[in-house]
Amino acid sequence: MEDHVSVTFEPEGKTVADSSHTLLELAQSANISLRGECGGAGVCGKCKVQIIKIVGSLSEPTEKEREHLKEDEIAEGYRLGCQTKVLSGRCTVYIPPGSRTGKRVISGIGLDEEVPLEPVVTKVHLSLTRPTFADTRPDRERLEDALGEDAGMSLGILADLPATLRNADWEVTVVRWKNQIIAVEPGDTTKDTFGIAVDIGSSKVICHLVSLVTGETLARTHTENPQIMYGEDVVSRITYASKSPENLLKLQELVINTINSLIEMACNESGISPDTIYEMTFVGNSVMHHLFLGVSPKYIGVAPFVPVVGAMVSFPAKDLGILMNCEGMVTAIPLIEGYIGSDAVANLIITKIGQKNGVSLTIDIGTNSEILLGNRDKILACSAPSGPSFEGAHITSGMKAVPGAIESVDIEGEILRYTVIGDALPKGICGSGVIDLVAELFLAGVITKTGKFRDLNHPRIIVDGVPKFVIAWKDESATRSDITITEKDINEFLLAKGSLKTGWTILSETYGIDPSQIDTIYLAGSFGTHVDIENAITLSIIPDIDRKNILFAGETAVGGAKMALKSISEREKLRQLLAKIEYIELSVEPSFNREYLASIPISRT
């Protein structure tokens, strides 16, 4: 048994209690600003904190900490937040300004939102009176009377009922989903009530196992979405699934099997039985959502891009073959539109922009970037067709944000510096690196507003067929080839970032405000957390507002699913929230072409 643990973060003065997470994870869960650009891998060294008080014990400094911290720093209590756990007792942690920046992550992968527990699944332990000649009520009605309300049950539960009641000596626990009885279990099992929140991403599937009694997240598992073999982007998966019912079924099976293996891992890790998982909530973009349900995404792919279902719907887990209680239920977090999925809705749940007076903007950058703008009165939503360049595709040396990718670039005069994910030799450049590169190239006068090289005699520009700017020379790259960017690449990128600016400009116009009047900007999704704010503003990827009001929402998707899993009130709020959302189809807006053309060049002077 572990001791009671409490950690207070200063200067916020917020206290959290947990010994199983790192200080970085705890800070993120409490919405406290702490940098963590490498995602907690111990690579970037930016989550440096100072332990100012400890009554209890800490984990020993790791090798990674010793790499980043000097001996006297360690002596003064400096640690890396991503490496340090408070094992017991009370601890006060100071986060120095250098570890803060404008990046205030309000939620990260696997971190819990605090919400009063009010799950849809409820258990009641009942001691039934035995039948006598004076009381010959049928078994089912006896149970219903003890429950105090009408409750339907399946034929399967009904058929098992006489044996269940008598074997349990009339002491049973009734499990309900809404007012439907989904299980009758012998004895008192009220403590064994679990749920699963799943984020079905197009590249990654994340699964959190949650106790619906304590609210605690017991296990977090994730893996790659194996549908990737049928296309990295959603459009290829729509195409594949639309070809035949068998293809659709194949994609559905792939994701269901993946979820089941994640559930199995989570159950093994926490020592619970899948039979005690009674509800699963899930988020995903519209295509992932449809493929999981076995519903064709064909018409999401063709104008006017309509999904088959958008509302919050629930289906029996057995109809989907999910590894959980056989009478359990699976609930879909609603979609907004064909290209604005329930991951965007999860974003709204976490950022709470629909509960605020000030107008907020959220941007989740991807092949189709979801942009939402609004407040408690109204929320406008659009999907900007930003293309794959933010994900490193369609760029000569582009790659995903995985180890070996150049993720940030800094140009000072003649000197170009970059950082690489995993501190390895570079193999290519990912989206956040391209943003930095293009902004820095422009600020350094290497390229024009429209992305043309000003001087082909620049020492880093080589002309090999077409002119190329060399980011890393072949002798410093892992591939032994130059890592470069061409004018065509830059143009591709400018088209992409132009589409984002067009999105938030049209939303602001429609809302009737100037973008500078936006109170808060949330950068959502894993991509958002790697973006350099200043460069993003230079390129008009986001509007130019007070930096301290630009926040990183992190990967909100699974968190949103989890809030809906834990609370029926949150679901109700969600329903109200959705009623406030108005979708703007950019491509049919009269101002679209004008805005788009104006948005492509770099506008910073």
Added chain:
Amino acid sequence: MEDHVSVTFEPEGKTVADSSHTLLELAQSANISLRGECGGAGVCGKCKVQIIKIVGSLSEPTEKEREHLKEDEIAEGYRLGCQTKVLSGRCTVYIPPGSRTGKRVISGIGLDEEVPLEPVVTKVHLSLTRPTFADTRPDRERLEDALGEDAGMSLGILADLPATLRNADWEVTVVRWKNQIIAVEPGDTTKDTFGIAVDIGSSKVICHLVSLVTGETLARTHTENPQIMYGEDVVSRITYASKSPENLLKLQELVINTINSLIEMACNESGISPDTIYEMTFVGNSVMHHLFLGVSPKYIGVAPFVPVVGAMVSFPAKDLGILMNCEGMVTAIPLIEGYIGSDAVANLIITKIGQKNGVSLTIDIGTNSEILLGNRDKILACSAPSGPSFEGAHITSGMKAVPGAIESVDIEGEILRYTVIGDALPKGICGSGVIDLVAELFLAGVITKTGKFRDLNHPRIIVDGVPKFVIAWKDESATRSDITITEKDINEFLLAKGSLKTGWTILSETYGIDPSQIDTIYLAGSFGTHVDIENAITLSIIPDIDRKNILFAGETAVGGAKMALKSISEREKLRQLLAKIEYIELSVEPSFNREYLASIPISRT
């Protein structure tokens, strides 16, 4: 195309319209008294009627009519009701007093109760607007909006929805069961809405196919219940089913296959597709009810005899494997108690005793006889363990009421007359024959009040081991053996009829009335329709009240299921009715032993 037909019965002056039923069937459907002891087989000749006006055409007199009617009778317009159909035009039929008797059948097999159509299954034809960029509502929400209310649907319907809507060019018919969408069909299919009412009797299964648009019964099919091979009575089937889950499943499969073949026959006969049958309602005694649902009847068989479920419950047809629309629903008419099944409830639906001011008594005689007493305020119910003698079992020459059974006996001095079902040579004696025989033997002074032979020298008494009264000598029997009754047989019968008297006596006492104050008696079930009222009163099988208030309810079971199928209001009334019913367990009543001992001897002086 057949002409419009109308038949008016005099002296009632009631008019009914139908060319597909015989005059006997039409009279029964309109609750008009017309004898039909042979069940409409053309054998008894008691349904003689006179055609007093015809503008149109009648069926030609059959051979059976020519056997029973003299030439001049036919010339005067006399016909047999069971043989005659009005083929076209208007006809007025007079029912002479001799064709009436005290037997007023209020409902018979296959006859429809008039009830305003208000089925639970409803269809709506919708013309949906097509999606545009200005209206990108998802398919499901588009349908729901057009429907004007929330409606759930299964994953299967959802998955088919995009193709269904587009293939049907957005013109569809939505089928709902309560507020659940159970089908979305291309085009306008509102006219193709059917339901099935099933009576699962322990010996016979009856199935009626009903249009839920016109209310018409399109086909009536019936067959033997093949569970008979596992025991004729419910107790043996409980025993068999309780031995193993496989046995229970076997009995369930037998009845489901039987129902499916009856549905198939009904569909073929009326040219409709099983896919257009959306609901099935069924009645049956508690054991038949449980076996059909695959729910163990074990605890109905042991004290205190509790069923697993009694309320009106509905389950998806696919969970039972019923041949109907795959999303259709199966609804159980509620049970009252372990030994008072939904067939008794159907009886209440048809007799409407729960809507009347006067107190009515209904008796359905069988191995366990269901007795109900009450009015609009309260209904008492009990089950009298009357044993199998009313069904011809446990009696030396006893047999079921099938061709060859002596069904009525009349003794005048030395002369004994009997009638045989099917006008054949006798093989044995059935329940109604035993009632007549015992009453007549008592009235003729052959037996004492306690059923002992007064004079062993009676010409019809032979002593062959034990004394036996000969009903039919071997030279007049089909078996070439004497058909006889022994004192032991008579005693067995007196115990059975004593149990019935005990039932209605205790119910009357509990209700606080004298049995003579009962307003109306309904004899239910097929057995009831064959009983001679006078003899039944002589033996105290029923209380001695004004003969004109003793009615034959006939086989009410399928009719009750059909009323519930046609009308949601009838189901609601049923729910209210059930709340008024109080069950009396006879065996634990303090007065039971005293009453029972007093009820065994014949009490008529």
